[in-house]
Amino acid sequence: MSCLQTISDYGLRSIGYGERILPKTDFTLCEQFTLIGSGLVWNVYFGVFALLCGFVLANAVAMAKASHLAAFRKPAEWFIFVFRGSPLFIQFFLAYEALVLLPRDGIVVFGMIFEVSWLSRAWAGALIVLFLNTAAYSAEIFYGALRSIPKGDLEAADAYGISGWSRFMRIQWPTMMRLAWPAYTNEAIFLFHSTTLVFFSGFPAFGQRGDALYYASYLVDKTFNPFIPYPIVAFYFILLTLALIWTFGAINRRLNRHLPSNERSKIKLRPQIIR
């Protein structure tokens, strides 16, 4: 079987296209790269959507946490505390245990039946967990940046009579983004890495449609050789991380474009081992 044939058979295996039976013996390097790469589709899906939705929620939560009103501040503090304070593995497990308790026939509201069984599937349930998790972490990053906005910027805004929403949009938010961006880049990288936990705690992979680490562990189970599939996963994730750093670096350059070149902050990788 040629490598191109393998790629056309297994390239989209993780989303249900191509061959249904996974290879069982005589694994070639091509098969391993193709299967693990097909699983990477799920990692990218979880990462991208959790990041996009989480960014919006994180801004809202950071604003709420910086609010003077306890009615906004307390829920934001609790949200951040719960999601930052517990391991992601446990969050996945508990979310799955809770989501499978939902009634199978759907929930009836005013005579309309709402299907809820899809919530216990990984594509929705795990995405919600990752979304809330990254929102909590990013909210704390944004909140910290909000606290370190230079006093002079705010005084200048007052002097010009800029206040309220326009002060937030024109003065606070851009500076907050600029200050938070290097830390937020790290958060994005760790979010992509933590997408590998999805199929390891709770959420089952129906029809053997899993992510990169799922296929890697399948291959390790079959070949008893962890030294090939896991480095392949690492290789793919290094590529993914490089792409992320490049994208976020471009955004960082745009956010800092008004500063003289010696004051710009560069993006550095600071590994966070346990989350």
Next chain:
Amino acid sequence: MQLASSEIRQCYRSLFTYTYTPLLFLLGVQDIVYWARELGGAKTSVYAYAHPDWRLYYFLGLLVFYLGMTKLSEVVLTRVQNRLSLGQATAAGEAQRKAAA
């Protein structure tokens, strides 16, 4: 004639499907039969231990422990954070100055 492994697999599969088509296939529950045959009939559950499933209680205990640790570190780090932003020309330092005045 030398057959490629995919062709052999294809042959086996068509042989199987046409000779021993299980009833469930005809009823349209093809996927169950398919995955049952794939994974082996005996392995019905991911969880197979002699004792009941304690994972929920174990993880809830761990959750409480981790939340406690987080609370502890948050208390300490908030003190450090407030101490560090004292007198700084930032929004936080300004808020502290205004609160004190």
